[in-house]
Amino acid sequence: MVARRPVPVPLIDPHARRVEDLRVSITDRCNFRCTYCMPAEGMAWLPRRELLTYEEIARVARVCVERFGFRSVRITGGEPLVRAHVTRLIAMLAGLGVDLALTTNGVKLPELAHDLRAAGLRRVNVSLDSLRRETFLALTRRDELDRVLAGIDAALDAGLLPVKVNAVVIRGVNDDEIVDLAAYARDKGVGLRFIEYMPLDAEQGWTREQVVPAAEILERLDAVFPIEPAAGGGPEPAERYRYRDGAGEVGVIASVTAPFCGNCDRVRLTAEGRFRTCLFALEEFDLRAELRAGAGLDAPDLDDRLAAAIAGAVGTKWAGHRIGGEDFVRPARSMSQIGG
Ligand code: SAM
Ligand code: SF4
Numbered sequence: 339m340v341a342r343r344p345v346p347v348p349l350i351d352p353h354a355r356r357v358e359d360l361r362v363s364i365t366d367r368c369n370f371r372c373t374y375c376m377p378a379e380g381m382a383w384l385p386r387r388e389l390l391t392y393e394e395i396a397r398v399a400r401v402c403v404e405r406f407g408f409r410s411v412r413i414t415g416g417e418p419l420v421r422a423h424v425t426r427l428i429a430m431l432a433g434l435g436v437d438l439a440l441t442t443n444g445v446k447l448p449e450l451a452h453d454l455r456a457a458g459l460r461r462v463n464v465s466l467d468s469l470r471r472e473t474f475l476a477l478t479r480r481d482e483l484d485r486v487l488a489g490i491d492a493a494l495d496a497g498l499l500p501v502k503v504n505a506v507v508i509r510g511v512n513d514d515e516i517v518d519l520a521a522y523a524r525d526k527g528v529g530l531r532f533i534e535y536m537p538l539d540a541e542q543g544w545t546r547e548q549v550v551p552a553a554e555i556l557e558r559l560d561a562v563f564p565i566e567p568a569a570g571g572g573p574e575p576a577e578r579y580r581y582r583d584g585a586g587e588v589g590v591i592a593s594v595t596a597p598f599c600g601n602c603d604r605v606r607l608t609a610e611g612r613f614r615t616c617l618f619a620l621e622e623f624d625l626r627a628e629l630r631a632g633a634g635l636d637a638p639d640l641d642d643r644l645a646a647a648i649a650g651a652v653g654t655k656w657a658g659h660r661i662g663g664e665d666f667v668r669p670a671r672s673m674s675q676i677g678g
Pocket of ligand 1: 417539673
């Protein structure tokens with residue numbers, strides 16, 4: 339007898355938003371130490387046995403797709419490309435038929451881009467906050483600008499399209515590079531997303547003054563490369579703009595000054611299997627406990643239990659976070675531990 343596949347039932351949160359995007363952190367480790375994310379040293383890594391295995395990650399992703407009709411899965415970290423045999427995971431997820439993407443600091447793309455594409459990865463976002471060697475080094479604490487630029491070229495060459503560059507803008511550090519980054523992206527034919535600096539740095543050094551508001555980023559861009567709002571808005575957090583001269587698009591993610599929570603469609607799975615309904619959520623749901631209970635992945639009721647746990651968690655999804663509000667509470671974990 340052929341097993342029948344369940345018909346997906348859309349997962350709707352208490353604020354009538356459909357949840358259909360899963361972000362999976364596959365490691366808390368990283369080969370960079372970006373100041374806005376990690377401390378220079380002293381991070382305690384998760385022991386290996388605490389990380390979900392690729393089989394466990396793929397199982398959660400499959401339940402999200404088969405039971406709830408999720409449309410996209412993004413792999414992130416920490417730095418996802420430092421986890422061994424990441425192409426094996428990509429190949430396991432490629433069969434789900436979803437929009438499969440990955441966010442990386444790019445430093446390992448020169449050697450991995452083609453293998454990732456061959457394994458079934460569709461596209462990548464590469465973080466690049468500066469085109470100046472000293473600023474890049476100061477921000478990432480690694481002198482790897484050239485390799486990241488080569489990584490972006492490798493991603494383009496491998497057809498991981500569209501390649502998008504993510505740039506966190508911090509006042510007094512790289513805000514004088516907004517136009518240069520835009521010129522680079524226009525020239526390369528890659529997308530660009532400017533991200534407002536969020537209070538998720540491990541060293542808790544974030545201040546409101548360091549945030550360059552999206553409106554200011556757009557103003558500075560428009561002065562050199564005139565832009566206009568791009569048509570069509572989806573659940574993407576970026577507000578999208580089109581260059582009037584036809585040289586593509588640029589986006590800003592105004593997580594602090596104009597949060598995009600209203601049409602948020604995403605949930606997250608941390609490297610150790612905690613399910614989170616918001617970057618800033620204070621509550622986590624332990625899917626690893628379900629995955630490892632009883633007969634583990636062979637348990638006949640595992641999919642049902644996972645689906646119930648996921649649906650229950652989504653039932654607690656907030657309407658929105660409150661960065662800047664008086665009642666804002668920073669999550670206990672920083673960006674690399676949650677999975678950006
Ligand atoms: N290591 C990969 C990378 O850097 O692209 C993936 C993980 S990283 C946590 C994901 C994204 O989060 C990156 O684009 C990074 O720039 C962004 N990010 C990290 N800390 C941030 C912060 N405090 N505010 C805004 N964005 C942040
Ligand atoms: Fe690593 Fe990405 Fe965090 Fe930078 S932003 S320290 S590359 S996880």
